[in-house]
Amino acid sequence: MKQNLYISLYLIFFLLCPYPAIAQMQAQRESTPDSIRISLLTCAPGGEIYYLFGHTAIRYENLTRGIDAVFNYGIFDFNTPNFTLRFALGDTDYQLGATNYRHFVSEYHSLGRDVWQQTLNLTQDEKERLINRLEENYRPENRVYRYNFFYDNCATRPRDQIEKSIDGTLQYADNMTDSNTGVTYRDLLHKYSEGHLWSRFGMDLCMGSKADKPISRREMMFIPFNVQEYFNTARILDKKGQARPLVTSEEKVVITGKTAADFQTGGISPMQSALLLFVIVTAATIYGIRKGKTLWGIDLILFFAAGVAGCILAFLALFSQHPAVSPNYLLFVFHPFHLLCLPCMLNRVRKKKTSRYMIANLVVLTLFICFWAIIPQRIDLAVLPLALCLLIRSASNLILTYKRPS
Numbered sequence: 539m540k541q542n543l544y545i546s547l548y549l550i551f552f553l554l555c556p557y558p559a560i561a562q563m564q565a566q567r568e569s570t571p572d573s574i575r576i577s578l579l580t581c582a583p584g585g586e587i588y589y590l591f592g593h594t595a596i597r598y599e600n601l602t603r604g605i606d607a608v609f610n611y612g613i614f615d616f617n618t619p620n621f622t623l624r625f626a627l628g629d630t631d632y633q634l635g636a637t638n639y640r641h642f643v644s645e646y647h648s649l650g651r652d653v654w655q656q657t658l659n660l661t662q663d664e665k666e667r668l669i670n671r672l673e674e675n676y677r678p679e680n681r682v683y684r685y686n687f688f689y690d691n692c693a694t695r696p697r698d699q700i701e702k703s704i705d706g707t708l709q710y711a712d713n714m715t716d717s718n719t720g721v722t723y724r725d726l727l728h729k730y731s732e733g734h735l736w737s738r739f740g741m742d743l744c745m746g747s748k749a750d751k752p753i754s755r756r757e758m759m760f761i762p763f764n765v766q767e768y769f770n771t772a773r774i775l776d777k778k779g780q781a782r783p784l785v786t787s788e789e790k791v792v793i794t795g796k797t798a799a800d801f802q803t804g805g806i807s808p809m810q811s812a813l814l815l816f817v818i819v820t821a822a823t824i825y826g827i828r829k830g831k832t833l834w835g836i837d838l839i840l841f842f843a844a845g846v847a848g849c850i851l852a853f854l855a856l857f858s859q860h861p862a863v864s865p866n867y868l869l870f871v872f873h874p875f876h877l878l879c880l881p882c883m884l885n886r887v888r889k890k891k892t893s894r895y896m897i898a899n900l901v902v903l904t905l906f907i908c909f910w911a912i913i914p915q916r917i918d919l920a921v922l923p924l925a926l927c928l929l930i931r932s933a934s935n936l937i938l939t940y941k942r943p944s
Contacts, residue, residue: 573602574665575657580766582652583730585801587737591730592762594693597639606639609672612692628859632685634675643792653792656769656785668703688861693762704774711771714756723862724749724916726761733802739918744854746866747915808920816923823934832938834887837931844928845877867915870906871925892939900932
């Protein structure tokens with residue numbers, strides 16, 4: 539998956555030209571137990587927003603038959619009709635693809651993303667069971683699934699298939715269900731978006747208060763590296779009570795020499811941009827008050843932009859199936875009423891008359907800033923200068939109205 543065209547061609551390749559080994563597997567069950575190896579592949583993050591959190595896949599090797607295939611639950615197509623709208627609604631479909639291992643590692647090497655391989659310590663029956671599950675999932679009628687970033691993604695699907703194939707129980711070293719971890723979804727989003735400040739800022743705007751509730755270690759496994767980490771210390775307890783480690787060995791199969799720092803973006807940050815806007819708006823407002831000018835064009839730009847942002851946030855909170863986007867307390871700052879009331883508000887401002895909307899906005903923003911510390915949602919600090927811009931413009935309307943000659 540590179541750019542839109544590449545992703546489309548890549549998807550067509552999977553759908554129309556599946557790796558020949560898939561058709562051969564059902565007829566090749568006679569292989570000796572030690573000729574089959576199943577591994578979990580964990581791929582390093584990349585530079586694009588959909589690469590930031592890494593990737594997980596399952597590698598199937600039949601050494602005697604020359605089969606080396608990779609099952610990948612992360613296939614999607616940007617060119618799908620209404621892709622952006624469907625993604626916003628949480629109505630995005632991903633699918634399981636299968637490809638030659640050499641093609642897989644070649645792609646990740648070209649992307650500058652390292653790949654780790656964990657060889658799984660499965661019995662022959664467990665290997666057969668897992669292969670059967672993957673084959674069943676790869677059927678045209680089964681390969682498409684409804685993607686959910688936190689609950690059902692390219693990392694959780696391989697984990698679930700492996701767990702369901704084990705003849706016994708998979709025991710992790712830590713308590714996987716206890717949510718008293720002190721880690722939230724937002725913490726993990728921040729961790730893997732470090733150095734990508736605009737992507738982080740966008741995610742922070744969209745994520746609501748639910749993203750700040752502590753989650754369990756199992757819920758943390760939507761991150762591929764967490765699956766890798768917990769698999770390394772997990773063990774299989776069979777029906778006879780005998781235990782064995784889930785992973786027998788780990789190695790890096792793609793080494794590019796690049797790290798996450800190589801993909802970080804530079805330039806002006808959201809906070810710097812917000813502070814610059816705050817300085818400009820404050821200076822212009824002071825000038826307008828001294829000269830008795832409304833400078834209503836500033837209000838038009840600011841409140842229009844805030845209204846558009848509010849429509850997006852309200853849409854996500856009301857209609858999206860994405861988890862953790864609602865409730866979103868940023869709707870007190872950015873909301874659709876900025877757009878709905880804009881014509882009436884500007885008409886009052888231009889005539890230097892008191893706008894009830896500006897009064898209401900001043901009160902709401904003042905309360906929002908005063909109670910910032912106790913709002914049950916972690917809000918990006920760059921929002922504060924933006925909220926102050928709207929507050930200052932609301933206050934300027936009252937000041938100019940008060941100064942208006944009688």
